[in-house]
Amino acid sequence: MTALRPEHDTGEEGPYEQRAYVATGAFEAAVDQLADPLNDPLPGQHASPWFRAESIPAETAEAGAAQGRRSEGQLQAPHGAQGPQGAPREWYDPEGYERDWYGHQEPVVAPPPPPLPRSDETIGLRTADTRRPADRAVTAPIPQAEPEYDEEPAPAPDPGPETRELEPRTGPPTGGRAERRRAAKGRGRRRAEPQSRSAATPEGRPLSRVEARRAARAAKDSPAVVASRVVGELFISLGVLMLLFVTYQLWWTNVRADQIAGSETHKIQDDWAKGRKPGAFEPGQGFAIIHIPKLDVVAPIAEGISKEKVLDRGMVGHYGQGALKTAMPSAAQGNFALAGHRNTHGEPFRYINRLRKGDPIVVETQDAYYTYEMTSVLPQTSPSNVSVITPVPPGSGFTKPGRYITLTTCTPEFTSTYRLIVWGKMVDERPRSKGKPDALVG
Template sequence: MTTGSPWFRASEQPGTEPIPQEHGPGPYDRAPYERASYEQGPYEQGPYDYGQQPPQPYPYPSEPGYGNGPAYGQGAPPPAAPAPQEPAYGSIPEPYEAAPEPYRAAPEPYEPTTEAYEAVREPYGATETRELPEVTEGAQEPVEPLPGPGRAERRRAAQQGRGKGRRGAAPQPGAGPGPAGDAGGRPLSRVEARRAARREAKAAKDTIGVVVGELFITLGVVMLLFVAYQLWWTNVLAGQETDQAKAKIEDTWAKGESKPDVFAPGEGFAIMYIPKLDVVVPVAEGISKPKVLDKGMVGHYGEGKLKTAMPSDKQGNFAVAGHRNTHGEPFRYINRLKPGDPIVVETQDAYYTYEMASILPQTAPSNISVIDPVPKGSGFTGPGRYITLTTCTPEFTSTYRMIVWGKLVEERPRSKGKPTALVG
């Protein structure tokens, strides 16, 4: 048995054909005719081309430890392909290109030819068609009847019918058309009846609420209109009435008509001036509200037990009344008068000038002693020629009366002109 030399590979044993060299001698060969090549060895170093290991020198055969290298003087076989290596951690591997698959022709579409397949295929291609019924003008579509009553309702109706047959009882509420039943005569169930009753009660409440709300709104509007009428429109009307009455009085004086001994109720006969309050108001006979006071004029107490003196009288108390609020409100601010403030009364013959003496802020309406010839509470001690102004208090009420007194200080004929109180 012939054993191969340890210096040759299996492919380089005697009797085998040598492997041709594809590369020339490398830079690490010991001689031009020597080139080391290996499949895998421990002497890997330096960069190399893809798929090729750099040649490594092998020691001489005489060096110890050399046992598998090529024979002395023989060239090394070509390098084998390196074993695949795993890429380093964090590196990007080169893209993998798969080998193209061989061209395959697309299969031809399957064309069934059997009768069974054609029989199955026909329904999918067919289109269902329906003819619309003819519609005659004026015709109505048939209405499907409503489902009949349920078992419980039929039982209830039967019980009601038996009761009526035995005792002649009247039909129960909800057994026929009306509020408790539907239009078809079907009786309502207990739940439906309760719901219907709730709806009716709610509708009634809503109706009552709407009516009450409308009443309140109407009442509020009426009250607002009344307040506007009292506080504003009455003053407008009273201003027109007083202007007409003043013009009429002055026209009578200008004509020189004789002065009557007694004036009729509501007839104007004098003009009052309160310079501090910028008041110019006609004075009429009587204290009637519709004829005198509501027309914006001042009324003279001249009737019955309340009759008082006239300005021309040589002794007595000339007492008058007027509104403090609304209807011209000529005496609204008489509480601002101070002792010594003038109050002038003009008549057909003369000017009578009074000076304010005292005030009584509040007294009962029944206290008529304030208009006596010598008024009580005024501070006057004896007979004289006085003036008394009365009005309601507090404002916008008629609970009490406010009294202002004055004393005559000058009587001046009209022929001599206006007094100092009016000229100044």
């Protein structure tokens, strides 16, 4: 029912006898209820019909509804423009429009965040244990696998804030505070296996303290085993030392003696080239060179038979001192006796046992070459038998004084128990001005 329009202010009734807008503000309320997108929006209002009614402020909606109720005749609102409580709404169905235009869409609901892991200790601080005493079964926490090596795992890349929110959080290791401390200390270290893995009986139960002590005592080595190991190590060390000593005696002494003998030979030849006339030879002084062509021996001859000064230096020694003094090669008659090593330290007389009757032995001096021929050999005699170097040695086959040579060395090889003796007699004396003898030229 439409209300009558009001009369003019003059009080005269005109042609319009019905007054439609009697209440003050009814017109503005009716205009506010009409959603015309072509009109300019009033201050604080939405001109576009695409805004939902829920976006209208509650105060504006309540004010409009109050003004409409005060009017005598209220314009009928379009269908769907007023809700059940009288609140103004839009003239169209925005939800139906979106459904027709975009199709039916399910609302997107974010999944709830996963619950954080809580340890027994944390739960115990928040909730009271209401279980009966009989139901309080204590279960040991499962031991975590320890890393075998001291290697830090490679840090994982940061997934980003969005992915990080969806991922479940990993809390501290479960268990009590003491277990977490042990896990933190042992992280990244290689730890020994628990005792329960090895120290157990065949039935599977852990060993008692007494049984563990007995097992540890049985695992220890007995004194006999320890003593045998010590003795074995001593024998091994002694064997290594003996091997080194043998290597030194049989190889290094020869190398060193050959170097010294060669140097002494060059020194003697240099003295001869400079024309130095020798006087009385001092002990250890070289004065001649011996040649044994069959054995390919060339060695210097020095005065004396000192082991350290002459023989161990690879030289041949002349018996020329004290009771063992013998003649020189230049003497009119006498026995020129020499001594040399058979093994080690240059070993110049090692193979004199291979000499045969008639083999030449040449002694070179500053003035001449003296050539001897081997006549006889004494395979073995006592070291104290000094008669073998006398002017006419017994057993040599010589019957009268002459110009002889005697070579002495140790026998058997690598020992000094006995002496091997080789004799010879002079067959040629050649001055150096005439050149080398035939024994050295051939």
